[in-house]
Amino acid sequence: MDKRIKNIDLTVPYKKIVETIGNKPIAYETTGIPFWDDEYISKSMLALHLNPDVESASRTYEFMDRSVDWIVSLLGKQDGKILDLGCGPGLYAKRFADKGFSTTGIDFSQRSIAYASENYGGEKNEFIYQDYLTIDYDKEYDLAILIYCDFGVLSPENRMALLKKIYRGLKHGGLFVVDAFTSNQYKEFTDSLTVEYENGGFWRADSYINIKRNASYPNQNYLEQYTIITAEDCATYNIWNHGFEPQELKKTLLNASFASVILYGDVTGANLTDESPIVCAVCRK
Structure with a gap:
């Protein structure tokens, strides 16, 4: 077995994924992970x-x-x-x-x-x-x-x-x-959960899985949540808006x-x- 793989704790990304998908954030909750200033995403x-x-x-x-x-x-x-x-x-x-x-x-x-x-x-x-x-x-x-x-x-x-x-x-x-x-912007907005594989793209240079969640909230608040999973880790970005x-x-x-x-x-x-x-x-x- 490759020692580099042996030393990776694979339970950490799994735990992050389960916690993210299993817990809908409260309105305007952030994850604390940089988005605008991320080295690659920027x-x-x-x-x-x-x-x-x-x-x-x-x-x-x-x-x-x-x-x-x-x-x-x-x-x-x-x-x-x-x-x-x-x-x-x-x-x-x-x-x-x-x-x-x-x-x-x-x-x-x-x-x-x-x-x-x-x-x-x-x-x-x-x-x-x-x-x-x-x-x-x-x-x-x-x-x-x-x-x-x-x-x-x-x-x-x-x-x-x-x-x-x-x-x-x-x-x-x-x-x-x-x-x-x-509110007209969100007439077609529906709650959903989708999974996509990208061989490099907007979120990361290398291949990744993108779990996207759309969620509507009371008072016309809307969440687009992206959980990006790579071979090493995962990160979640909450992007909010209001109609x-x-x-x-x-x-x-x-x-x-x-x-x-x-x-x-x-x-x-x-x-x-x-x-x-x-x-x-x-x-x-």
Whole structure:
């Protein structure tokens, strides 16, 4: 027998698998395992960010162009300071810089921040590798953005804590633009458990088994859970989101002291309808 195999305690992965599948997590429970900043997964994420034709990590480049044009029209000015939360590889910062704005981008992926700094950093833009929940924004920004429906990923407590930080960091009259999924996004969502084998892919370079669990919770909370099993170990990632009713989102933002909140159907200013899968809020301090 290979001594390397002999020295592996195979009961550990089995125990993790049984515990994960047998115990449904409470809403917004985390596993404590890095996702955005994982050495391999962050490489897969960056590749998706930089693919101009897919929306797995960022929206298409064409959509981002229209989005930035619309946001700039809301600001009614050609320069100013922008706070981009969850900035990824700086794709929005690059577009705002082209229009005369300077951006502070914050992201918890060291790989994405390194890419943004190398390609779009300099006089106009700065990029910070940090969890945006842990920063106190002491600069006065004309605009803050949290785009691509990341707001619902946060627990209700973290949402309110972040909103208070953003509010303090904005100038008087400054704008906060945020989007979120509505309940329409989850009309086809069903509880399920599936098992797939991948000979290397998004989660790991080598072969792995992916046990995916979809689970719905009260109050329109949803879990996509991935348990990744390799020859050596297993790791579980809980990815949460929330389906907002538009007026629920508006109330949450007004409760964070914003003076006004106007709702749209997406971050290009589309009309909000009863069927919209996304709601975008433009909040003024």
